[in-house]
Amino acid sequence: MNTNKRTEISTLGEFGLIKHLTSGITLGNKESLSGVGDDAAVLRFDNNEEVLVSTDLMMEGINFDLTYFPLKHLGYKAAMAGFSDIYAMNGNPKQLTVSLALSKKFCIEDLEDFYDGLKLACAQHGVDIVGGDTSASVTGLAISITVIGTAPKGTVVKRNGAKVTDLICVSGNLGAAYMGLQLLEREKIATADKDVQPDFAGKEYILERQLKPEARKEIIEKLREENIMPSAMIDISDGLSSELMHICKQSKRGCRIYEERIPIDYQTAIMAEELNLNVITCALNGGEDYELLFTVPIADHEKVAAMKDVRIIGHIVDESMGLALITRDGVEMELKAQGWVTTEEK
């Protein structure tokens, strides 16, 4: 919440507020014919392009806690989560619409902050804001973001194309956003009702992963440059285990991934240690990393192994073999959407 200056939304009214927030927004993509201010945005696409549409609904108290989540960051993150879905289809995000439901606790300055974050994310990824709407809410804040993107005909990558022997790859590192969230929750409790400043020293990276995630555009660009066409792809919003299960289920395959190959940042490991959590569990099940998980034919091994910020973590096997993680000591554990169990325990 903005505490410096507070202008009530009622001073502008609903229509005035939308106009105020969206003033100065220009359309940069040739596909965007007209945007905010009518019953619908008007777009036009080449028929050599496939059009991708993804919607996300984020709720206060479930998806974010405004006690420690600045509204500018929230706008940025909401946009990035939407872009990430389009990149996960091997597309490029082009347009975004946003609807906000607001309770009375919000003022105009809060909304300006949110839109600043949204606009920053859009500018960085070349996305036009083509629709904006606000309405009332009796409770907290609800944010609905729809992102539209394009991909040249025939280049869309879905979840269902993984083949046996394909390599399983992941960008960046995992579990950091979840650890950032745990840290924020801990400091929220520690500093409640007290004149104590939260202690974030040496933990900047995991905080940034939670508060300012980045959609992995450059990974998609690099794959294109290297002429690597993933056979299946998904973004990691719910955790590696869960996303890997989506790919395997929809591709009708199994998988083997290796504990020692899972990319983890040292700040993530230290934070897990501090909180007495198993870091691999955090990496497997922690959400909101917005990294890309994809499979490539084994013929691309050399190329993908040389890619910066991409790690090969395992391979696709026959469906009958199930989904498993191989631990450092060679034990095979069945992967579950949340956590895992040893195959003996089944």
Next chain:
Amino acid sequence: MNTNKRTEISTLGEFGLIKHLTSGITLGNKESLSGVGDDAAVLRFDNNEEVLVSTDLMMEGINFDLTYFPLKHLGYKAAMAGFSDIYAMNGNPKQLTVSLALSKKFCIEDLEDFYDGLKLACAQHGVDIVGGDTSASVTGLAISITVIGTAPKGTVVKRNGAKVTDLICVSGNLGAAYMGLQLLEREKIATADKDVQPDFAGKEYILERQLKPEARKEIIEKLREENIMPSAMIDISDGLSSELMHICKQSKRGCRIYEERIPIDYQTAIMAEELNLNVITCALNGGEDYELLFTVPIADHEKVAAMKDVRIIGHIVDESMGLALITRDGVEMELKAQGWVTTEEK
């Protein structure tokens, strides 16, 4: 809420629930390449088509009250509200995505009801459900609907094209949905904590207008048949006054509408009388009618006057003349977004 049978959502889990609700959904439009079950829907449009995108966010306690709003009707209405936005651009709705945020009070049967209504509306308007998502909510229900539609290149009708002397037309009748809402609210209070059945006799029409609105596809079709191209169009979701102000503001024009020309159903009039409300105020400011408000060149007067279920209620004038309603006794009153004042009172 479903009171007969209650299966907790936890028995299926989030992914199981989506799969259950969207099973049996098939894609009928050639533009829909793939739908539910990936990071984004995949669509392809002809480059002779303009693509329309509209998003709506509906919140429990603000946009609907589940005490008297059955979930099947809510699904139907949410879809219709989205279709209405696309018709208001002179387009045809083709695809829909839906995101729901659910609190623990909802069971699987509730969601089935909601989807039944949604599917019924989609079937009636030839719309494919291409995305579905559910998440948690700490409070009430939030519904986000995105509708995508198309219109042949050059046929999109926006809000900003009204010219001086253009006729102002409205479909159907106004104020009925608002009167239906007032009735439901009255009976909710009257029957609370008592073993009393609500009394809806002779009020079926206004109830239906609130609980089962219809997007006016046939008006759009009729306009095309008659070769009438509106110069501006909008759907009446917030009330005639407010929508007329949008058209006039964006077209930089004024308007004159006539009290005696405003279409009102007799049930709306009787209900207003019963509740001691001015029926014209209700027709001007009552929302959720989902009728179409449009302007046509005066040369189309004969054709539009002969159209079934369309009424000419006034005409566009120069911006300097402002927006006014002419009462039955010839007094000119300034139109306001909510209500109106006599021009002398200004």
